[in-house]
Amino acid sequence: MNIEKNKEERKLRILASIIREYITTAVPVSSRSVAAAMGSSLSSATVRNIMAELEESGYIEQPHTSAGRRPTDKGYRQFVNLMARRLEMEKEKAIILRDQFEERIRSIKDIIERTTSLISRELKHTGLVMWPTMDGVYLKHIELVRIKAKTVLAVLVTMTNAVKNYIFMVEKDIEKTQLKKISNFLSSNFEDSKLSAISERLKVKAPGSGNSQVTKLASSALEIIDKIIEIDIENDVFMEGMNWFAMEPEFRDPKVSKHVLNLISDRKIFGRLMQKELPYRGVNVYIGSENESEILKDCSVITSGYDIHGETVGRFGVVGPTRMDYESILRTIGCLSDVISKKLVELSK
């Protein structure tokens, strides 16, 4: 029984070894090099037997007979699952990460840009950050501007100093002065609230036929706030470091490179992907074919959430070829999640 377990464990250690080597070399791994990597405690022949079993289980594959093995998506998955528990970042590294966010952070935009840039530089893959959903975020300021008849421009400033704007139609035309009143009404009564909370509270206020003036104001305001919430499904994604794809040897294949270009020119894919997993704060890993999108079948996407005041309002992550360094990425992403969330709280005072 104990022996059984040891056997299984050794098998997985070998899988890990194969993956680690393949990640750095991008070349199918031979039994010999695995044996060497395992400290020569095993002969290549033994390793060969085990590798045959691993292939049987679908964790690795041969591009062709008489070539080494490379990990399959399933193999990567196994690997990721196994190590998922122990992914603390070394103290020093964590401090280096933190330091990157020390200077000149004045708005969430700065944080977002800093994050993608960090991911790009440190992890050598494309970094992604989703803007926080507006409805989960506290407002600092709201301003309404009349564009033309029945058309309103809303400018929101969040506690994190993000500026977002929305143009939308309203039922009946609102005068410039009236709009100013609504702006003021919202600003004075609902500053420092969340969009969703404002909507809730307005719903209570609006239909109650107390002071007709206030009621009217509230119902106009409600219409506008709900419009904003409705529009805000787009969820913009900020990307940086697409050029790392070019460095990968996989990129030599023109078919692949074509794919990649199509991929990175369509940020919506990532917007949808991250939106979907949103209430969740933890780390997600999608490996190759695990991705819903066909276009991502040779890529892996690793994402994590970030909080503002304990509420998960956005996600960020990394895209790259399936052959990526899951270990260091998972470590970094996990750590970054904390750093960003902390910074965001600081930002909103």
Next chain:
Amino acid sequence: MNIEKNKEERKLRILASIIREYITTAVPVSSRSVAAAMGSSLSSATVRNIMAELEESGYIEQPHTSAGRRPTDKGYRQFVNLMARRLEMEKEKAIILRDQFEERIRSIKDIIERTTSLISRELKHTGLVMWPTMDGVYLKHIELVRIKAKTVLAVLVTMTNAVKNYIFMVEKDIEKTQLKKISNFLSSNFEDSKLSAISERLKVKAPGSGNSQVTKLASSALEIIDKIIEIDIENDVFMEGMNWFAMEPEFRDPKVSKHVLNLISDRKIFGRLMQKELPYRGVNVYIGSENESEILKDCSVITSGYDIHGETVGRFGVVGPTRMDYESILRTIGCLSDVISKKLVELSK
């Protein structure tokens, strides 16, 4: 003398023929196919002689002996110069272009997105649009928000419904209420003015020690406006259709494709490029090595300006491989410039 001229003209007609064929096939052009294209009025032998001359002049080159000729940058340049005068768009095409801007245009953002998308779809190259410089643009609304001590967030809404925001430091801390006053002061006195004009007019008002209250307000406002103008050098560029690069046969070469990825992940290049040529409304063409940036040496960039109220405030254009269809691009870009400018005026009522 007349004969001389005919000779020269024929030479250039052949150059044009070579270029047109090369643009569509991407394969060096042989004397035979040129002869055929010229309606068999010339034999391939004659064409060969002329091609030798064209090569002598540096307009075309052979990749190697016993191959056809392909245009050099100089050749493309000559071609572009020659046809530059007669580039009217056909009426029908122009109308089709115009129609694309009919629906749901509510802000300059819509126009910018529509433009890049149009360029991408119609011309099958990457489309670029530079946001208009703020200082040349009329303001509809200005809002100042206190971020923290000595830090101000300015949100500007232009006549074209663009929302831009700037975070900056000011000399001494300004109270929230005071900031509100400055906002109102600016909004009520300077709405519908240009940023640069506001600055000018404030300069007059500020030092004049009339009403101390107003003077103080004006000088604070001046500081802020000047800060905004100062910051606004970044000049964001909107891009779409980078994936067209992937379709080009040139892209087969991994070196080239690497270049391209680096290129498109750096929009600043185009920001600087367009910024530089800014006061100019007309069309510019940079062919291959004519580009300042080394990274663009295998690309051509064609740009044109757009106006708001007769003042050229931004530029837009196309990037692609040197082997691009200059004729149809120049036609389209020229026409688009008018369409956009017209729409922008409509937008700002």
Next chain:
DNA sequence: CTTAGCACTCTAATATCCCGAGTGCTAAAT
């Protein structure tokens, strides 16, 4: 269960060949 040994397989790099598209030149034709 492990390992040494060996036959076998298949890729990728290199070499060789050769077709044919395209040229440049020359000499005849206009």
Next chain:
DNA sequence: ATTTAGCACTCGGGATATTAGAGTGCTAAG
């Protein structure tokens, strides 16, 4: 004085052949 037909020559690149060696699977011994 051009233009053109004719022809020899060049060279890239596709097709094919060859080979080296990296890696495997299997067997039999440790």
